[in-house]
Amino acid sequence: MKHDPELAALLAQPWSNNACRGYVIYAMENCGFSPTDIRRVVAELYEVFDIRGLEEAQQHFENSPY
Secondary structure, eight states: OOOOHHHHHHHHSOOOHHHHHHHHHHHHHHTTOOHHHHHHHHHHHHHHHHHOOHHHHHHHHHTSOO
């Protein structure tokens, strides 16, 4: 496999649940969700992060219709 410096730089960044929450907030704001709905989703993320692992979440995304 050929070395991709851009991909390597991305992969070297540490995982951050708060960064993920920030991305979700940005996306929801950009789509016009209400502050109440955004708060509900962010609160749910706290629960989901506690019960699901990274690999499981990635697989769920890759198999989702979204």
